[in-house]
Amino acid sequence: MVDNDAGARGARRRLSVEDRRSELLRACLHLIGTRPWDEVSMANVADAAGVSKPLLYHYFATKSDLYLATVAWAAEELRAATRPDPSLPVGPRMRAALDAHLDWIDDHALAYRAVIQGGISSDSRVHAIVERSRSEVADRLAEAFELSNLTAKQQITCRGWVGFLEAASLEWLNERPITKHELAQLLQHSINALFPHFRQHSRK
Amino acid sequence: MVDNDAGARGARRRLSVEDRRSELLRACLHLIGTRPWDEVSMANVADAAGVSKPLLYHYFATKSDLYLATVAWAAEELRAATRPDPSLPVGPRMRAALDAHLDWIDDHALAYRAVIQGGISSDSRVHAIVERSRSEVADRLAEAFELSNLTAKQQITCRGWVGFLEAASLEWLNERPITKHELAQLLQHSINALFPHFRQHSRK
Numbered sequence: 001m002v003d004n005d006a007g008a009r010g011a012r013r014r015l016s017v018e019d020r021r022s023e024l025l026r027a028c029l030h031l032i033g034t035r036p037w038d039e040v041s042m043a044n045v046a047d048a049a050g051v052s053k054p055l056l057y058h059y060f061a062t063k064s065d066l067y068l069a070t071v072a073w074a075a076e077e078l079r080a081a082t083r084p085d086p087s088l089p090v091g092p093r094m095r096a097a098l099d100a101h102l103d104w105i106d107d108h109a110l111a112y113r114a115v116i117q118g119g120i121s122s123d124s125r126v127h128a129i130v131e132r133s134r135s136e137v138a139d140r141l142a143e144a145f146e147l148s149n150l151t152a153k154q155q156i157t158c159r160g161w162v163g164f165l166e167a168a169s170l171e172w173l174n175e176r177p178i179t180k181h182e183l184a185q186l187l188q189h190s191i192n193a194l195f196p197h198f199r200q201h202s203r204k
Numbered sequence: 205m206v207d208n209d210a211g212a213r214g215a216r217r218r219l220s221v222e223d224r225r226s227e228l229l230r231a232c233l234h235l236i237g238t239r240p241w242d243e244v245s246m247a248n249v250a251d252a253a254g255v256s257k258p259l260l261y262h263y264f265a266t267k268s269d270l271y272l273a274t275v276a277w278a279a280e281e282l283r284a285a286t287r288p289d290p291s292l293p294v295g296p297r298m299r300a301a302l303d304a305h306l307d308w309i310d311d312h313a314l315a316y317r318a319v320i321q322g323g324i325s326s327d328s329r330v331h332a333i334v335e336r337s338r339s340e341v342a343d344r345l346a347e348a349f350e351l352s353n354l355t356a357k358q359q360i361t362c363r364g365w366v367g368f369l370e371a372a373s374l375e376w377l378n379e380r381p382i383t384k385h386e387l388a389q390l391l392q393h394s395i396n397a398l399f400p401h402f403r404q405h406s407r408k
Contacts, residue, residue: 036328049224070336073289085291100391104379106257117331124240127321131338134371136274152381152382153382153386153390154378155375155388156372156375156381156382156387157372158388159371159372159374159375159396160369160371160372160375160394161368161371162371163367163368163370163372164364164365164367164368164371165364166367166368166371167338167363167364167365167366167367168360168361168363168367171359171360171363171364172360172361175358177359177360178356178360182357183360186357186360186361190361190364190398193397193398193400194368194394194398196397
């Protein structure tokens with residue numbers, strides 16, 4: 001029954017385990033935030049992914065595992081999309097990362113809001129993933145300014161700016177009252193304003 | 205049995221309903237963040253408050269109601285503590301509000317972290333309280349600059365700064381590596397840096 005069901009619905013495309021897993025996670029990510037997670041069932045996710053519920057359970061033993069895996073996968077996607085290009089000077093490099101960040105949250109607005117604003121992040125494992133992402137953004141900011149040993153004030157300011165980025169992004173997502181380009185400029189200005197003592201970076 | 209129990213433990217002090225309620229909420233606030241909320245029982249809260257469990261249930265029908273009431277009460281406490289003093293010029297007025305904010309989160313560090321970082325804020329009612337607080341801080345910031353009609357960019361920057369405040373506060377609470385006074389200065393500087401186009405305010 002399990003095999004038949006999976007076969008009937010999932011046979012059209014033959015995917016590797018990894019590709020299938022990514023497809024399930026992508027489907028789940030698109031469901032997160034569309035309604036409270038409590039109201040999303042494994043059957044809903046299976047339907048959205050076009051697979052059987054048993055197949056979904058084959059990959060994720062519980063709904064909680066699925067959520068955790070989805071957040072981890074999304075964090076990795078965002079990390080990859082915003083990875084700084086070392087061939088660029090620091091100014092354009094930061095700007096490219098900001099643009100990629102905004103493109104990503106624009107495309108995944110509901111899930112971004114749900115996860116950042118608490119969603120299920122009372123789960124300490126989910127919270128750890130979100131915190132790791134924040135920490136990495138702060139580290140990249142410090143790296144952009146070629147700071148290897150941050151003072152406590154610089155560290156606090158870096159983490160503060162990550163909070164600025166999130167809060168400004170969430171506010172923007174409400175009604176997108178300015179263009180993404182304008183928001184990227186605003187964020188770039190906020191970096192320039194908050195880090196005047198950091199190494200002056202190329203504006204080119 | 206209920207009355208006896210309540211009488212035996214709660215009779216020493218005769219409190220008004222409002223004072224008793226505040227006392228219960230204060231006890232609950234001090235428990236939030238000491239361990240995952242899932243692991244806190246109504247009996248734990250009753251014990252911490254020195255009252256019987258039935259008395260606690262008399263005030264709060266469910267553990268979820270208690271949490272919600274505690275967050276609402278804490279938000280109101282923080283709001284009252286940081287209310288701007290209109291007799292002060294804008295610079296000292298903002299600084300006094302910042303100092304009061306930092307004093308409050310310093311005193312309630314665990315609960316502040318738990319609520320801001322998601323705790324149970326997947327509960328949409330809790331989330332609404334936290335969002336209202338953020339919104340009010342942003343409004344006060346705009347008022348300090350005597351801005352009645354914010355442009356979209358100013359609005360996004362105000363909300364972004366509230367994110368900066370939260371993230372910087374949480375980072376500071378980890379190890380308190382600088383003094384509260386230094387953190388207040390850092391926050392004041394961040395306002396000055398982010399809002400250069402706002403009406404110049406007195407530094408005195």
